[in-house]
Amino acid sequence: MDVVFRLINELRLVLVVVAAVCCVAFLFTGFAAWRDLRRAVFNLERSTIISNALSAWFKAVICAVIGAAIWIVTDDSSRPELRPSDNPLAAAPTPTLALEVPTPLPTADLSRLALAIAPPTSFVPETAPTSAVLAAALPTAVSVLPTLPPPPTNTPTPLPPPPPTQPPPQLQLPNIVVATATPTPVLIPLLPLPSPTPEPTAGETMIADCPYPAARITSPTAGETVSGVYVVRGTADFPGGVGRYKLEILRPNVPGWAFLWENYNAVKEGVLMPRFDASIFPPGIYTLRLMLIDGAGQETGIYCSVQIRIP
Secondary structure (H helix, E strand, C coil): CHHHHHHHHHCHHHHHHHHHHHHHHHHHHHHHHHHHHHHCCCHHHHHHHHHHHHHHHHHHHHHHHHHHHHHHHCCCCCCHHHCCCCCCCCCCCCCCCCCCCCCCCCCCCHHHHHHHHCCCHHHCCCCCCHHHHHHHHHHHHHHHCCCCCCCCCCCCCCCCCCCCCCCCCCCCCCCCCCCCCCCCCCCCCCCCCCCCCCCCCCCCCCCEECCCCCEEEEECCCCCECCCEEEEEEEECCHHHCCEEEEEEECCCCCCCEEEEEECCCEEEEEEEEEEEHHHCCCEEEEEEEEEECCCCCEEEEEEEEEEEEC
16 A cells, blocks of 8 residues: 555656646536527527536546546655655665775884994994994995885786788689569459350341339330430339339340439339439340339339340
């Protein structure tokens, strides 16, 4: 639990700012919904807008309470255990570097050396002062002192530069001939072209299949040549008085019927399609079909089909 409180204390400012932003956003949403209340007309719409505004304001209050709680809980004065001095996540003190004091070099004791090299006292008269004896022995002692080498310095001796590296000998390869592959041509299968519709020979009649009196195409008739903009006439009487009819065309060597026109009004010996543009179709023999559809959108099976010629 202490780790959670310490983490919240570290992110105190961020959490409070997020709570404040959410509170302001919900307040703005509530006021915007309340402003739309003036344009509401129905009671259900007004109640929905009021509930949305109250919900947004309630969320704003919740965000404000959460932000205030985080600010109070993470207060350093109220929780001394969260102070930076006791916080394990606080920065560690910077260690101080202790500089080593160089050890002084030992100095030579010239007094002992002078006494060791001085002549025996039996050869010195008693009346000679001690200072005269030392003065006589000092040149000898200085001459006997060994010459000490100078103390080493800390200046590093520069290393000689490394000898240059010789590159490895290159291998002499024989001439290499790179063979390029010749791309293999891809054979694209050709789709068979549709065979043209055989033209009816002289004496061949084109039929009109209209077995029901409720569906009739009176113009054009079977075998009629249609060109330009044509008006299709006939009868389309819905069973029960409700439904629609549609006109379709069957193109040569193309499976399936193509949609041309539909109407929701019944027609009796009148215009079924005001503009049938035959110029958009290539020459050939076509089948024009009238189909009745009931009120549920299902085909009733009542139809009339007529074969026509487009030059």
